[in-house]
Amino acid sequence: MVSDASKKKAAQKKAAAAAKRGGKAAAAAVAAAASSKAADKAANGIAEMHISDRTCTGVLCSHPLSRDIRVSNTIPPSWAVGSVAWLFYHVAMIESLSVTFHGHDLIVDSELELNYGRRYGLLGLNGCGKSTLLTAIGQRELPIPEHMDIYHLTREIEASDMSALEAVISCDEERLKLEKEAEILAAQDDGGGESLERVYERLDALDAATAEKRAAEILYGLGFDKQMQAKKTRDFSGGWRMRIALARALFMNPTILLLDEPTNHLGILSTLAIVHLRPFRHIQFFDLVILNLVYAFCSTIIVVMIVAIFGNFYLLESLKKFERILVVISHSQDFLNGVCTNIIHMQSKKLKLYTGNYDQYVQTRSELEENQMKQYKWEQEQIASMKEYIARFGHGSAKLARQAQSKEKTLAKMERGGLAEKVVRDKVLVFRFTDVGKLPPPVLQFVEVSFGYTPDNLIYKNIDFGVDLDSRVALVGPNGAGKSTLLKLMTGDLMPSDGMVRRHNHLRIAQYHQHLAEKLDLEMSALQFMIKEYPGNEEEKMRAAIGKFGLSGKAQVMPMKNLSDGQRSRVIFAWLAWRQPQMLLLDEPTNHLDIETIDSLAEALNEWDGGLVLVSHDFRLINQVAHEIWVCANQSVTRWEGDIMEFKAHLKAKAGSGDFSLPKDFSLVVHEWVVPFELDFPQLGRFPLA
Template identity: 80%
Template sequence: MLQIESLSLTFHGHDLIVDSELELNYGRRYGLLGLNGCGKSTLLTAIGCRELPIPQHMDIYHLTREIEASDMSALQAVVSCDEERVKLEKEAEILAAQDDGGGDALDRVYERLEAIDASTSEKRAAEILFGLGFNKKMQAKKTRDFSGGWRMRIALARALFMNPTILLLDEPTNHLDLEACVWLEDTLKKFDRILVVISHSQDFLNGVCTNIIHMQNRKLKLYTGNYDQYVQTRRELEENQMKQYRWEQEQIASMKEYIARFGHGSAKLARQAQSKEKTLAKMERGGLTEKVARDKILVFRFTNVGKLPPPVLQFVEVTFGYTPDNLLYKKLDLGVDLDSRIALVGPNGAGKSTLLKLMTGELAPLDGMVRRHNHLRIAQFHQHLAERLDLDMSALQYMMKEYPGNEEERMRAAVGKFGLSGKAQVMPMRNLSDGQRSRVIFAWLAYRQPQLLLLDEPTNHLDIETIDSLAEALNEWDGGLVLVSHDFRLINQVAREIWVCEKQAVTRWEGDIMDFKEHLRSKAALSD
């Protein structure tokens, strides 16, 4: 067990946590929650760098970046991190070469090697990589031949393989598809040491966590149970707190009124007034109940666009591959209208993002045709938009540059619709959090008033509350939506149909996304 009392944490002169306590117990899996920018990642880093008093015998692994690009294969990259094993094997070699054959010392080394299961380490590493979507061929591929997202998966595999005493994961599902998310959830729920995870996926937190740590008002508050249980407990605690707060305020108001009316009256009434004054002072000394601090929830708003007669977007016998001998899609026939609410699912590499690019016209089919309504405006959100932002500019300057000829007030309102106000609109975007930058991109997309939104992993870097606001805004909006996401809950909130991309085809899944999750589970032979 790890207990840190009177914990304070500052970042660039800002207090993130003041005089709070943190308790981490063996065998527990903690979800760390809090609004964007409250300092969750900074807290993980402080634990990972041992800026907090953590006993040396507790080894910590904090997953912060993708594996370095080198000539090592994915499998080697995972196994090579096993420094202790490599060191022990060398030690055993030296001891065995001694005249006495190593004696007790060698026995101890072999015992330790057995404990960390050295002979099966390659098999274990291969199983972890397979769960994260690497087939045999990919496991043998050099790490420098993988994209950043896949190298992040290798780093995640390494973290799981090391099986440290304290494992710290910050948004581990960000680079995963639904299959890998299901596998990771099932793997982590069996993790029997100390896990602290930051995740914006409620579904994932429900599957993995035994406790929730909530960061709010510079304090850490511990809840027992998974995400849903935390929501319920917090609601009950806050209701009781508000009841107590209102009762106290009523008492105070009536005492103050009595004192004001009778404090200078007859001796008897003045005495009663004095005693009420004492009661009041005693209440204040004992500490009054604070009013519940509501989280500032940000509302998203998309402008309604009216109707276009269908078909708005039609694929007629579309065939596509990046090379003619390696086709991703064969003779696709499908249609998207303004009342479509579609989630695309399927393994990584099946072509979900490619399908979106065929819809926008960024890619052209090898055969067949994509028909778009003449007046159709499409906007697409994807991860790489953030890379195009000029971080020296403010959000406001960026919008003025992208949409010239508009007065400043109008651009302020456009950014304000996505929860960026005041200072955040005018400071350089490099000082904004990733979540705030995502909002700038949403404001930029929404200003084009698209009738069809294509969202490719829109939830990365958004917190849970913001994802709920996004879902609400999408449900209130009248345009068409095609979504690619690894967030089961968002899909559940907004999608009316599920399309599965695999085996060069797109087929409609009969059932909802939770049925699909169970299907993935049984396909991977994972059971509770």
């Protein structure tokens, strides 16, 4: 038997070790845990809604200890539970899952199936209930077994005074609570006794001793060096705060990981890197550390480029190798192709599962719908023919009457067996911007413009260019390169440090950005909001203005808190369009929009006669609307000689070949790979194109 004195001594040693391993970041994380939890609630807007806003019905039909999930309203037979027969019931196709939101049916009599080791992309039109379903899972409003922990990521982390490292560590509430409890127990006269031992056993099970190290490794893998990990989250852009949020998700490593639009704010180069950086999959984290040590003694550009390339590749590999259950909502086809093993399509209040990534889903769905339409047409022709025969000869001669009765039986048998349903096409939304005519150039001109938020840190230096009403420009570049800053210089929200921005006296500019959503009073309806913003206009005119962007009927008059993020984005577009701008500046307009809505937006922009400057990480949208590609990096704006797909191919080729030699377009190579991660490397200076 171990004596009490020995136990006390061992407990005191463990307490000292715990304090040492926790470090400053862990201590700060304990203090910040409460505020972090509050910030998470603020970020998860839908999750804050009262449970009564949602009604979810379903019964878990997989074994309670299974790693897979099958949910329905159908209760499994008692003879199956706990027996070998359960396994057969477990793989049966069961229907009847239902989800209602504010009295509106989103899912009716359907099935949810999530298998361990699979990565699901959740698709559907804006407002169909994708985010609501994820929130219902995350809030355990569906019968998810308690042994399966869930982490639901909806938005970038809230800006606060916590450092990036503290923000990641603070998400593990159980560990923080146990460490605090251990500290209190260790301070007691008896040293905590058996209670402290139990706490330490649980901390060991959670691998608490390595928590700070693991968090630092994940952040490093996502592009945060040691200095950046110590920066406050409020000092990061939205893209970098999204990376911190993703780091929290990877740090938690939950059984079920739910990601709602994780590529929002990451930027075009980030999204591309997430999907296409494959040639370095053999390189581990410690190889990156070695490269970093090499950099400490060698300041060559090549080493900088190699070190900087891994941030988003790390994220891709982490998600591609996620061995549990991943469900992700994303409008990025590249991301869905690179990560997902299955697609769940929400349509007509049903969930339908497809095997494969997004491209395979599109092909499979097209083939199934084509076959379904053929079957539907054949059955309808047969039914019409039999009904005509029955009506014509049902009261004729005995022979004809018997044949008619036979056809009636055949028809009844077909109906009992189930008839093919008519293919339901996705609703096509039509956006419309009002044509505004032309203004003589120059409309918007930059003359030797320099700008920096501080005199010692210029974002742009001596840039010259012009934008007219026939311009269709896409700005590309990494997070923090100054794309949004350039748009603010165009609108006049920011003034240049040097040089001049000239605007035509009659030019009307409208800028779309994500912070406009904060302008919406969510207690008001879209119609009430438009009438408030533009008083003196008839209600019918306001209805028509909103209807131009795909919101009609009840969606116009219900409180906007009941609308999806994508539907709220359409309200903002309607609000901007009513001002009849001659130039649109769109900063990440596809965030929260579904793929079909993005296509409608592209079509509307192509039919509109105004000028366009676009910032987007969506290659498809850029390819559809942009005539020019401008690369923002290295204090300059450089025109890319080619379209966006050629730019994408250029980046893929550089990643795929592993060629880090110094080509003629050396400055662009530096822009593409060094700047995306904004590591605190020495200033590279400006490199003119050869």
